[in-house]
Amino acid sequence: MVLMINGKSISVPYHLYNVSLLDFIRDTAKLKGTKFGCGKGLCGACTVHVDGDAVRSCQETVRDIIGHNVTTIEGLSGMVPGAQLHPVQEAWIEISVPQCGYCQPGQIMTATAFLENNPNPSDEEIREVMDGNLCRCGTYPRIHRAIRHAAMGDHYADR
Ligand code: FES
Ligand code: FES
Known part of the structure; x- marks a missing residue:
């Protein structure tokens, strides 16, 4: 198998x-x-x-x-043909989200799956979906901003 x-x-x-x-x-x-x-x-x-x-x-x-x-x-990044980074990863860099970085792959994977199905989320929906991803460094406000930033970008614009 x-x-x-x-x-x-x-x-x-x-x-x-x-x-x-x-x-x-x-x-x-x-x-x-x-x-x-x-x-x-x-x-x-x-x-x-x-x-x-x-x-x-x-x-x-x-x-x-x-x-x-x-x-x-x-x-x-393979989800986006020709891209070196997924637009959500680019938003993470733009907003300088990570501190120690340990939780960030999990945060990004949750955020990308969410945005694929909900490209124009409300603040409440973002808070709800990210609620179970913990960050000991407390980067929650920046995670929230990065998701909003990604949602406003070209990748999700015409969905
Ligand atoms: S390591 Fe899987 S949810 Fe914590
Ligand atoms: S950035 Fe350190 S645990 Fe989230």
Whole structure:
């Protein structure tokens, strides 16, 4: 069996079927952008996309994800043909969101999945969707501004 991560197929040996998607991404696929925070589905640091939806990878086993498409922070720019960075990543840079940076891949993966389905969100909707992604450095106001900034950019303008 293979797992599709960022458009590439990676063989899954039988003995890894029951490991978490997070461990597989980090230890087997060697993609270290997705972070381990709580391991209990509570912090959002491990968020990736599965078929475009934001998913906490610490709470999924590889077995349950086989046959689906996984995108990690490393593959995010691939959502936009020809782009080096996803527009949400550019907004993050523009607003200088990160402090230590540890939670930021998860924040960005949650934000991008959200904006794909809701390109013109209200402040309340942004607060609601980002509520479960924790940041020990307290970058919440800048995260909020960056999402708003991205939503106003060309990428989401004509949706
Ligand atoms: S590490 Fe998965 S939600 Fe915290
Ligand atoms: S930037 Fe440090 S935990 Fe969020």
